[in-house]
Amino acid sequence: MRRRRVNPAAGARAGAGALPEAIAALSRSLPSGPSPEIFRRAKFDRPEATSALWQLLFRVLSPLPAGNALASIALEVQARLVKSALCSQGYPRLALAQLPEDGSQGSRELLLALSWLLARGPVPEQMLAQTRVPLGDEMTVCQCEALASLGPPAPHMEAEGPVDVRHVQWLMGKLRFRWRQLVSSQQEQCALLSKIHLYTRGCHSDQNLGHLSVTEAEMLRDPEGGQKLLRTLEHESRRLEAVLAWRRSEPVFWQWMDTVLGTCAPEAPAAASQPTFLPWVPECGDGELELVVRELQTLEEELQEAVERRRVAWEAKARGCGRGPEWSAARQAFRETVEKELGALQQCWEQDSGPAPAHGPHRLVRREDGAAGDQDLRAAELIRTLRSQEACLEAVLRQLQGQCRQELARLAGALPGLIWIPPPGR
Amino acid sequence: MSIVTVQLGQCGNQIGFEVFDALLSDSHSSQGLCCKRENEAYQASCKERFFSEEENGVPIARAVLVDMEPKVINQTLSKAAQSGRWKYGQHACFCQKQGSGNNWAYGYSVHGPRHEESIMNLIRKEVEKCDSLSGFFIIMSMAGGTGSGIGAFVTQNLQDQYSNSLKMNQIIWPYGTGEVIVQNYNSILTLSHLYRSSDALLVHENDAVHKICAKLMNIKQISFSDINQVLAHQLGSVFQPTYSAESSFHYRRNPLGIDWHVRPPLSGPPSLGKMSLNKDLHFNTSIANLVILRGKDVQSADVEGFKDPALYTSWLEPVNAFNVWKTQRAFSKYEKSAVLVSNSQFLVKPLDMIVGKAWNMFASKAYIHQYTKFGIEEEDFLDSFTSLEQVVASYCNL
Numbered sequence: 001m002r003r004r005r006v007n008p009a010a011g012a013r014a015g016a017g018a019l020p021e022a023i024a025a026l027s028r029s030l031p032s033g034p035s036p037e038i039f040r041r042a043k044f045d046r047p048e049a050t051s052a053l054w055q056l057l058f059r060v061l062s063p064l065p066a067g068n069a070l071a072s073i074a075l076e077v078q079a080r081l082v083k084s085a086l087c088s089q090g091y092p093r094l095a096l097a098q099l100p101e102d103g104s105q106g107s108r109e110l111l112l113a114l115s116w117l118l119a120r121g122p123v124p125e126q127m128l129a130q131t132r133v134p135l136g137d138e139m140t141v142c143q144c145e146a147l148a149s150l151g152p153p154a155p156h157m158e159a160e161g162p163v164d165v166r167h168v169q170w171l172m173g174k175l176r177f178r179w180r181q182l183v184s185s186q187q188e189q190c191a192l193l194s195k196i197h198l199y200t201r202g203c204h205s206d207q208n209l210g211h212l213s214v215t216e217a218e219m220l221r222d223p224e225g226g227q228k229l230l231r232t233l234e235h236e237s238r239r240l241e242a243v244l245a246w247r248r249s250e251p252v253f254w255q256w257m258d259t260v261l262g263t264c265a266p267e268a269p270a271a272a273s274q275p276t277f278l279p280w281v282p283e284c285g286d287g288e289l290e291l292v293v294r295e296l297q298t299l300e301e302e303l304q305e306a307v308e309r310r311r312v313a314w315e316a317k318a319r320g321c322g323r324g325p326e327w328s329a330a331r332q333a334f335r336e337t338v339e340k341e342l343g344a345l346q347q348c349w350e351q352d353s354g355p356a357p358a359h360g361p362h363r364l365v366r367r368e369d370g371a372a373g374d375q376d377l378r379a380a381e382l383i384r385t386l387r388s389q390e391a392c393l394e395a396v397l398r399q400l401q402g403q404c405r406q407e408l409a410r411l412a413g414a415l416p417g418l419i420w421i422p423p424p425g426r
Numbered sequence: 427m428s429i430v431t432v433q434l435g436q437c438g439n440q441i442g443f444e445v446f447d448a449l450l451s452d453s454h455s456s457q458g459l460c461c462k463r464e465n466e467a468y469q470a471s472c473k474e475r476f477f478s479e480e481e482n483g484v485p486i487a488r489a490v491l492v493d494m495e496p497k498v499i500n501q502t503l504s505k506a507a508q509s510g511r512w513k514y515g516q517h518a519c520f521c522q523k524q525g526s527g528n529n530w531a532y533g534y535s536v537h538g539p540r541h542e543e544s545i546m547n548l549i550r551k552e553v554e555k556c557d558s559l560s561g562f563f564i565i566m567s568m569a570g571g572t573g574s575g576i577g578a579f580v581t582q583n584l585q586d587q588y589s590n591s592l593k594m595n596q597i598i599w600p601y602g603t604g605e606v607i608v609q610n611y612n613s614i615l616t617l618s619h620l621y622r623s624s625d626a627l628l629v630h631e632n633d634a635v636h637k638i639c640a641k642l643m644n645i646k647q648i649s650f651s652d653i654n655q656v657l658a659h660q661l662g663s664v665f666q667p668t669y670s671a672e673s674s675f676h677y678r679r680n681p682l683g684i685d686w687h688v689r690p691p692l693s694g695p696p697s698l699g700k701m702s703l704n705k706d707l708h709f710n711t712s713i714a715n716l717v718i719l720r721g722k723d724v725q726s727a728d729v730e731g732f733k734d735p736a737l738y739t740s741w742l743e744p745v746n747a748f749n750v751w752k753t754q755r756a757f758s759k760y761e762k763s764a765v766l767v768s769n770s771q772f773l774v775k776p777l778d779m780i781v782g783k784a785w786n787m788f789a790s791k792a793y794i795h796q797y798t799k800f801g802i803e804e805e806d807f808l809d810s811f812t813s814l815e816q817v818v819a820s821y822c823n824l
Contacts, residue, residue, distance in 0.1 A: 164741035183590040188427075188558035375455075 022249035028242035029124035043108035051103035053110035061085040136213040136363035197366035427560035431489040435573025438565040444658035459756040471667035488567035491519035526571030531613040533575020561592030569600035569609035578619040585623040597633040610784035664668035668751035711824040712770035721762035724752040739824040
């Protein structure tokens with residue numbers, strides 16, 4: 001892990017009490033952040049700081065919004081998910097993967113992991129965006145995933161032996177059923193939103209918007225709920241202020257983290273060549289060890305011979321494939337076809353759409369025809385874009401289905417005496 | 427969440443009337459055995475699902491009535507209006523003066539396309555009246571020409587136009603010794619087409635309901651009206667509001683939200699009366715079971731027997747296959763009632779029988795010309811047989 005370059009002057013400007021303030025700001029800007037004391041204990045790798053840091057890392061890495069569901073997940077499970085999430089993001093320190101999951105030790109490693117995440121991206125801002133209270137009725141237009149999905153721990157699926165295809169069919173049916181329920185619910189929601197927007201025309205103080213959103217209408221109907229909303233907004237405000245304070249005092253934190261990194265033992269370089277989990281070396285006497293070493297050497301030689309034989313055989317078979325003029329011509333042809341298909345698809349997508357719509361959620365506003373501003377996205381255009389994208393994808397789907405059907409027919413035809421009854425089309 | 431009902435043919439319209447009547451009279455029943463607030467929530471939920479409100483306060487059923495003959499529709503409309511408590515919409519029905527001659531092909535290939543626009547328009551108007559559409563409930567018989575043929579056609583159209591809404595078809599399984607000679611042809615054509623476009627098939631066998639009337643209710647001269655009332659009672663006890671395990675604070679929003687899973691189920695007849703849970707299901711494997719309990723002591727009811735893995739197929743855990751819905755509010759003056767909706771091998775035998783009989787007729791080409799005359803070719807029959815054989819095989823292999 002490289003040390004982050006910090007402007008020493010900035011750190012020097014800050015006074016003696018700057019570090020606890022900085023950490024306190026960081027802690028306030030994160031959801032349920034641990035106290036500065038925990039951070040200090042973690043620098044000295046105290047065990048009591050460990051579970052708080054596991055939980056904080058879990059909150060940061062998990063895309064789920066806060067709720068009771070998170071609290072009920074066991075620490076071991078949280079730790080395991082944190083490890084796998086960090087691994088998939090490319091976290092370089094192996095020591096973290098080897099930490100026990102019961103929260104008994106490793107707080108310094110966890111602190112390093114947290115600071116790695118903080119250095120990579122605007123974590124407090126991202127977390128704030130996650131728990132944002134939308135006042136308007138919103139929907140997202142872009143189709144990118146907001147965060148890599150961690151999701152709640154899935155039930156442990158053992159793929160023992162062959163799976164009954166009927167079970168798979170059953171699962172598909174269930175999935176399709178839920179999908180349709182989702183679509184109907186969405187349609188219902190749209191119809192109701194439309195009604196609310198229609199009925200509350202002229203009620204909004206902001207002329208630009210003109211009508212109330214669901215949250216705003218609820219606030220009028222239920223004053224107590226309005227008070228609650230106000231308190232939530234104030235809480236959000238405080239977190240925002242904490243984020244700003246954190247950004248101002250950040251350099252102090254990084255200077256301190258340098259010292260934390262300094263207290264760690266240096267990690268072995270060339271981490272990539274090491275396996276994540278070291279093989280367990282049994283304790284045995286010297287003589288036995290010699291024997292084991294010799295056996296391993298013999299095994300290695302045998303394997304090398306086998307590999308050599310295989311390689312020769314493969315090259316003989318593949319001669320001509322991968323080399324030779326026909327192969328390169330074929331490859332060129334493939335490449336061109338794929339490029340053409342991709343180009344057609346992209347063209348299809350970009351045909352009707354104007355400038356790409358911005359990412360993130362947009363507020364839904366119902367307006368008279370032609371009253372939309374320049375910066376506004378018009379629903380009709382978006383619908384048109386989405387429809388043309390859908391048409392392209394459907395065409396591709398149909399083509400692929402046709403190919404599958406041909407392939408199946410070919411396979412069935414290859415077996416004489418077999419009568420092929422395709423399933424009734426749905 | 428509202429359901430739009432489509433009543434097709436003589437059978438569909440008669441049953442539809444009984445269903446709405448049963449739902450509304452239960453909703454207004456004074457012996458709910460629960461507190462006032464509970465009762466009001468129940469009533470509001472029931473009302474929103476099946477009825478829309480008019481100015482003078484008389485609820486209007488969310489239904490579209492379709493028949494090719496005017497007689498039954500007129501009877502249905504007037505019976506509803508006479509009750510004074512509810513009625514059908516003034517312009518909610520579509521009928522012709524022609525009839526379908528018990529010919530599935532005529533219903534599907536002639537009447538269907540010819541009247542497609544008018545019928546779908548009526549349905550669209552009903553859908554627009556709903557704040558949120560939960561799905562469609564289509565009542566039809568299998569054996570006739572109108573209900574079955576047009577029913578299959580309309581269901582397909584609904585699949586195309588409202589692909590995200592659920593569709594449940596209520597199918598009346600004809601008497602084994604029925605009067606319509608080609609009822610087996612009509613049945614297999616209906617089932618194979620519905621298999622493709624419907625989400626759930628809820629089956630009532632005339633024979634089974636007849637037995638209920640005779641043995642459990644001791645009715646001497648069983649009329650269609652008696653049968654329809656029993657049917658309506660069963661359906662009502664499935665559709666009236668309940669709480670499911672997940673949300674115990676609101677009545678389930680979507681009564682059609684029954685996870686029918688892999689295939690449209692051919693469900694067995696639900697049980698009536700006091701807490702009768704028949705346990706001899708050992709040789710009948712289920713894909714899914716739903717138990718609905720209403721009335722006194724529902725919270726302490728013991729449904730552990732339904733969680734026995736032996737009842738279900740090997741690739742499904744009982745926790746995934748079994749659901750219980752409950753409400754304290756009693757249904758239709760029964761202090762306690764229970765309904766079992768089951769997706770199991772129960773209907774394999776009747777289905778197999780119908781397919782067998784239809785095949786025998788088909789093998790001798792009896793009456794086929796009446797179908798080919800209107801565009802249903804022999805290949806269509808063969809496709810139907812293939813689909814249904816696949817269904818039978820899949821269920822047998824559970």
